[in-house]
Amino acid sequence: MAEKVKTVRGFRDLIGEEARKYRYVVDTARDILERNNFEEIILPTVEYTKLFARSIGEATDIVEKEMFTFQDKGGRDIALRPEGTAGVARAYIENKLYADGTYKKLYYEGSMFRHERPQKGRYREFHQIGAEVLGTSNPLADAEIIKIADDILKALKVDATIEINSLGCKKCRPKYREALLQYLKEHKEELCEDCQRRLERNPLRILDCKVEGCQLIAKNAPKITDYLCEECKTHHQKVKEYLKALGVEFVENPYLVRGLDYYSKTVFECVSEELGKTVIAGGRYDYLVEELGGPPTPALGFAAGVERLMLLVKELPKRPPLVLVIPFGGDREREEALKLAHRLREEGIRTELSYREGKIRKQFEFANKIGADYTIVVGENELKQGLFPLKNLHTREEIKLPFEEIVKVLKTQSG
RNA sequence: GCGGUGGUAGCUCAGCUGGUAGAGCAGGGGACUGUGGAUCCCCGGGUCGCGGGUUCGAGUCCCGUCCACCGCCCCA
Numbered sequence: 001m002a003e004k005v006k007t008v009r010g011f012r013d014l015i016g017e018e019a020r021k022y023r024y025v026v027d028t029a030r031d032i033l034e035r036n037n038f039e040e041i042i043l044p045t046v047e048y049t050k051l052f053a054r055s056i057g058e059a060t061d062i063v064e065k066e067m068f069t070f071q072d073k074g075g076r077d078i079a080l081r082p083e084g085t086a087g088v089a090r091a092y093i094e095n096k097l098y099a100d101g102t103y104k105k106l107y108y109e110g111s112m113f114r115h116e117r118p119q120k121g122r123y124r125e126f127h128q129i130g131a132e133v134l135g136t137s138n139p140l141a142d143a144e145i146i147k148i149a150d151d152i153l154k155a156l157k158v159d160a161t162i163e164i165n166s167l168g169c170k171k172c173r174p175k176y177r178e179a180l181l182q183y184l185k186e187h188k189e190e191l192c193e194d195c196q197r198r199l200e201r202n203p204l205r206i207l208d209c210k211v212e213g214c215q216l217i218a219k220n221a222p223k224i225t226d227y228l229c230e231e232c233k234t235h236h237q238k239v240k241e242y243l244k245a246l247g248v249e250f251v252e253n254p255y256l257v258r259g260l261d262y263y264s265k266t267v268f269e270c271v272s273e274e275l276g277k278t279v280i281a282g283g284r285y286d287y288l289v290e291e292l293g294g295p296p297t298p299a300l301g302f303a304a305g306v307e308r309l310m311l312l313v314k315e316l317p318k319r320p321p322l323v324l325v326i327p328f329g330g331d332r333e334r335e336e337a338l339k340l341a342h343r344l345r346e347e348g349i350r351t352e353l354s355y356r357e358g359k360i361r362k363q364f365e366f367a368n369k370i371g372a373d374y375t376i377v378v379g380e381n382e383l384k385q386g387l388f389p390l391k392n393l394h395t396r397e398e399i400k401l402p403f404e405e406i407v408k409v410l411k412t413q414s415g
Numbered sequence: 416g417c418g419g420u421g422g423u424a425g426c427u428c429a430g431c432u433g434g435u436a437g438a439g440c441a442g443g444g445g446a447c448u449g450u451g452g453a454u455c456c457c458c459g460g461g462u463c464g465c466g467g468g469u470u471c472g473a474g475u476c477c478c479g480u481c482c483a484c485c486g487c488c489c490c491a
Contacts, residue, residue, distance in 0.1 A: 009482070061489050065416075083491085112491080117416075120484065121491085128491060194488075210487090258490095269491095278491065305491025328449065364451035379449070393451075 010124025055086035057261030080113035093294035103135035132301035143242030160270040165256035176227035207255035321373035328379035337378035
């Protein structure tokens with residue numbers, strides 16, 4: 001045999017039930033977003049590398065070491081998108097979606113690529129479904145975005161805790177950063193190696209370090225919420241009020257920070273205890289559009305990790321019952337069975353025509369194997385009488401009816 | 416990128432200190448020629464992840480490599 005070609009590391013096939021689970025997660029989220037009057041935006045899979053460098057942040061791991069980048073034949077630096085928000089912001093600016101003076105609600109869905117070490121629920125090609133609202137600073141939008149994330153989790157019956165925080169704005173965040181940095185420097189010796197490094201690069205991240213010693217230090221660190229300016233404080237307060245009004249359960253986590261540089265004010269994460277991982281995350285990014293060369297545009301959004309949600313979805317909606325049409329006899333019977341099978345499909349009934357030849361007994365074994373719920377034998381006697389045996393494989397009951405009666409019976413089952 | 420565990424039949428796995436590859440389940444056929452999940456009988460199937468080394472001889476020991484999974488980092 002020739003050498004077998006395998007999938008690229010971190011990439012995989014989704015087959016049958018896995019594929020159905022994928023569709024279920026995506027369709028459920030899409031449904032909720034459509035109901036909230038979000039418009040779909042279908043984005044390119046590749047963008048110029050600098051788009052991500054400028055939006056996500058030069059110094060982040062995603063940009064520094066996790067992007068799939070390459071040069072095209074024209075020597076342009078291109079990257080497979082590692083996330084969706086940057087592309088949405090770029091499209092918003094490029095297509096002047098701000099021109100009509102209203103805010104825009106967009107959602108996207110598709111593959112994202114990060115060159116990380118693969119693990120369960122973490123692949124190099126993974127999928128996100130994300131929503132973005134561009135052009136409003138109204139805290140109603142923050143509350144609604146979080147509510148949608150909550151609705152998706154509830155619809156999928158996934159348990160997760162919603163944690164929220166505010167990262168402040170250009171006015172108040174620097175003051176907080178200053179205070180935090182000063183505090184952390186006083187405790188530098190007690191911090192773990194990683195955190196000593198973070199001190200320079202991204203001190204906010206020390207707050208959610210898992211090392212025990214660091215957590216103790218983090219516990220007594222100044223809280224961002226104590227440093228928020230009036231505007232940010234009011235905004236944060238309003239978001240929480242609206243969430244309560246909506247009955248969305250959440251916990252405040254003053255140490256919640258996000259890994260992407262573009263966030264401001266509201267940030268949130270939906271954390272699954274079962275996975276020990278975040279399944280949906282998002283927040284405000286009021287400066288991103290402007291930093292990418294657009295007009296000043298407050299905005300916010302979230303991204304849901306499809307693979308991670310799939311790991312938590314225990315039950316899929318049932319497929320409609322399956323009917324196996326079994327030809328029995330010769331060419332005439334095969335041809336009739338072929339036509340009758342398509343008659344059933346015309347009516348929306350999930351139908352398999354057996355290509356198996358041989359004993360009737362084997363046909364029934366085949367019916368079980370493929371998970372059929374009903375069988376219809378099409379043989380010489382049936383064609384002569386115009387009556388066909390519809391057998392329920394679960395109850396083993398069989399009724400003989402004219403074909404069009406069978407169609408009616410099955411149609412009510414397929415609802 | 417770092418640390419750990421593991422890769423043997425379609426699946427789950429066994430294979431002790433090196434001596435020509437096994438079980439259960441699944442699959443195919445028959446007992447049973449127009450009605451299935453039971454039972455019995457028979458059968459097929461493997462470059463032991465890949466490459467190299469040690470050895471008379473390697474699934475087993477050594478080195479390398481790939482892949483999966485777990486933890487870290489990071490993140491959805």
